[in-house]
Amino acid sequence: MIVVTIPLIALSVVCDLVFCHVLQNYPQRSIYNRITQEDEFRNFDGLIRNNKDARMDLLQKELTLFIPTNAAFENYTKPLYSDMAFYHMAKACKTINELKTIPSLSSTKYNLPKLWITKTTDKLFINNAEVLPFNSNYVGRTRHAPEGHQQILHIIDGVLDPLIRIPESPQTxxxxxxxxxxxxxxxxxxxxxxxxxxxxxxxxxxxxxxxxxxxxxxxxxxxxxxxxxxxxxxxxxxxxxxxxxxxxxxxxxxxxxxxxxxxxxxxxxxxxxxxxxxxxxxxxxxxxxxxxxxxxxxxxxxxxxxxxxxxxxxxxSQPLGIKNKTRPFPYLPIIEKLSRDPALDTFYSMGDISGFNKIFTSHDVTFTYFIPNDYSWRQMKRSGLKYFENNVDLLKRHLVISDAPYTMERMLAITKSQNNTSFELKTTGGIIKIAVFQIGTSYYVKYKRAYIEVLRPNYECTDGIIHVLAGPMADLF
Missing domain, CATH: 2.30.180.10 (FAS1 domain)
Known part of the structure; x- marks a missing residue:
């Protein structure tokens, strides 16, 4: 008696081929007909109903389809749009066992992100959705054999979201x-x-x-x-x-x-x-x-x-591999720094008299305060320069409240990302447009036509940072 052993992988491939061959010789309902007529696929049918291109792909092309269950659609909380259907259709025809041997598939719309395949010990995933093997591997044709193209349908437990509308080119x-x-x-x-x-x-x-x-x-x-x-x-x-x-x-x-x-x-x-x-x-x-x-x-x-x-x-939430900075004593809140620094007394007094400084009693927020030093105010007075708005409006324009401080490095990076043009910054007085440039070791804030030198950038306080400027961000006359 001769015993022939067949490797499991080879046996799996043979089974796939036999499986597809048997199904090809028996007329089956097309995948398009199943999607448009069976309740199991009603939500996916809703995606393609008003999408002519997606319907034509289903009727004419060789495809592997990944169809989410109705429960997956019901658990998906974001708005659906018909072009999402393309991210559930992949070029070529792949059974589950064939999917296990490749890293990715391309969507019928090539510029969409790739569909990434992950094989674990006992499961198969397309992006973050699991392939449900029991109802998968359904083989159909766009027409009766031998005409038409073969298609394979797999059921998945999540909606595949590219998170981007069809772009003009593949996005890295x-x-x-x-x-x-x-x-x-x-x-x-x-x-x-x-x-x-x-x-x-x-x-x-x-x-x-x-x-x-x-x-x-x-x-x-x-x-x-x-x-x-x-x-x-x-x-x-x-x-x-x-x-x-x-x-x-x-x-x-x-x-x-x-x-x-x-x-x-x-x-x-x-x-x-x-x-x-x-x-x-x-x-x-x-x-x-x-x-x-x-x-x-x-x-x-x-x-x-x-x-x-x-x-x-x-x-x-934060970079990896960088130790947090240990803050040496003394680090002060912004309001205490202002009250103790004679070089910043003008701005502090404006806020104290008007009541604006009460804003610094807020908790769980981060401040970025642009403060002109006292020398710049004295220079303005000698030159007879004034500004149009009242003091409170001026103070509001110089204060930003945000989750994280706007350091000079951060604003420089934003400026460069905008091709060295001004960006919008939301202050407590409304949105202003500024840009930050670096010349040598010095920073400059561009406000309208003025380039204001930053005399001391990134002065750290317990509730934010201060940038000491050589002049106010204001229209002077």
């Missing part, structure tokens, strides 16, 4: 950083400080390169002067996991992934961890240097699973 992680406003995010955050450091260190190509990587990008409001200065090459390397596209559901918790900060001097790894109802990314610098010290670091994931052409992005 770098494209995301330069134009976050194009994406339909759940959080209103900007990343200009991190982008500025990426460009400054000549690292843009790392966020543009093809392939599949994971990018952890810190938002602006967490990057103070200390962290901005310490965002060096190695630190930025530590925010990229190469060759792995880590969507949050299929990624194992507590499993270390090597970052690009991996050489003879520096070795950094990342892992995901759930803390209560929040998901955090933890960074460990196992081997470091003076500029990149060893230690454990943590950041909350603010917006997860942003698919791009070259991987996935997670927006995080």
């Amino acid at each position: 992680a770098y494209d995301f950083m330069t134009s976050t406003w194009k994406w339909d995010l759940d959080v209103e955050e900007s990343v200009t400080s991190f982008l500025h450091k990426v460009n400054e260190n000549g690292m843009a190509h790392l966020f543009q390169v093809n392939g599949g990587n994971t990018f952890f990008i810190p938002v602006d409001r967490s990057i103070d002067t200390h962290k901005f200065r310490n965002l060096n090459k190695k630190t930025i390397f530590g925010h990229i996991v190469p060759n792995f596209v880590l969507f949050t559901r299929p990624t194992m918790r507590g499993f270390n992934y090597e970052t690009m900060a991996n050489d003879d001097k520096t070795y950094m790894v990342l892992y995901l961890e759930e803390i209560g109802s929040e998901l955090h990314v933890k960074s460990v610098t196992i081997q470091g240097t003076t500029d990149n010290p060893t230690g454990h670091y943590s950041a909350k994931i603010l917006q997860a699973n942003i698919p791009v052409h070259n991987g996935v992005i997670h927006l995080i």
Whole structure:
């Protein structure tokens, strides 16, 4: 008796081929007919009903379709739009076992992000949605065999959201950083400080390169002067996991992934961890240097699973790999600093007499205060210069309340991201337009036609920062 053993992988492929061959020889309902006629697909049918191009793709092209369950649509809380249908249709025809052998698929609309495939021990995911094998692998044809094109339908438990309307070209992680406003995010955050450091260190190509990587990008409001200065090459390397596209559901918790900060001097790894109802990314610098010290670091994931052409992005609450600055005594609240500094007495007295200074009793907010020094007021008086508005309106224009302070470095980065033109800054007196430039070691604030030197930038206080200016942001006459 001869016993023939067949490797499991080979047997799986043979079964797939036999499965497809058998189905091809028996007329089946087309996938288009199933979607438009069966209650199981009523929500997806709603997506394509008014989308002529999507219907034509279903009727004519070879496709792999990933159809969310009705429950998945009901749990999806954002508005639906018909072009989302294209992000559930992939070129080529792939069974579940074939999907397990490839890293990604392209949508029928190529400029949409890739559909990223993750295989775990016993599950298969498309982006962050699980493929439900029981009702998947349905093979149909656009016409009866041998005519027409083959199609395969898989059922998934989540809606695939590209988070961006169909762009003019494939969007990489770098494209995301330069134009976050194009994406339909759940959080209103900007990343200009991190982008500025990426460009400054000549690292843009790392966020543009093809392939599949994971990018952890810190938002602006967490990057103070200390962290901005310490965002060096190695630190930025530590925010990229190469060759792995880590969507949050299929990624194992507590499993270390090597970052690009991996050489003879520096070795950094990342892992995901759930803390209560929040998901955090933890960074460990196992081997470091003076500029990149060893230690454990943590950041909350603010917006997860942003698919791009070259991987996935997670927006995080703060940079990784940078120790928090220890503040030496004494650090004072802004109002105490003003009351004790004779060089800032004019602005303090204006606020004290008008009652404006009471605003600094607010808690759980961060202030950025632009304060002209007393010497500039004396110079204005000698020159006979005046300003139109009353003192309270002038004070309001110089004060910003925000989640994080507007450091000079942050405003310089925003200016550069706007092609060195003015940007809008929301002050307590309304929106103003300013720009910040650096000449040598000095900063200048451009307000309308005036370039005002910053005599002392980023003076840190317990509730924000002060920028001491060589003149007020006002229309003088």
